[in-house]
Amino acid sequence: MNSIGMRPVHPGEILNEEFLEPLGISAVGLASWLNEPVGVITGLVMQNTGISPDLAKKLSIHLKTTPGFWSNLQSTYDLSQAEAERSCDSGH
Template sequence: MNSNGMRPVHPGEILQDEFLEPLGISESAFASSLNEPLKVVNEIVMQQRCVSADLARKLSGYLNTTPEFWLNLQLTYDLRKAESNVVVLWPPKAIAASAKHASTKAH
């Protein structure tokens, strides 16, 4: 989950749920059509691999989308994942007070 309350969605989930399943295409057949190893397609579907620019180009050509579609999905996923890992100390007064408290303990 992140700040908007939604979990990040990996491009592999979109590939599987919105394209492969509805079209009845197996990972193996799809990998062969893209001239990619099955392992690459499987790792994307399993959300263990990022969509590269080269792969985005191949996906877009086969699925009648754009490379930007796939790259934007990947970028959004990466940003949401990073967002969920960030600890923000706010407001600044709390940070300053914490630092002051720590420095007085050190003396």
């Protein structure tokens, strides 16, 4: 949770819930569509990896979003994680 009580949302969760599920596309199918290794996309959907600028560009083209949409999701998540770690380290 962050300082306003919301848990950080991983971009892989958004990808899965807002795009893959409604479109009926699997992570494997998306990987093929994007010409990306399956492990990159499954890692993202499983929230084990993040979105690189190149992947943000590919997702934006194929899912009709913008690279900034994906980059902002990733940076917001990363900042939330860093804040949580800092709070734990400082004892708050």
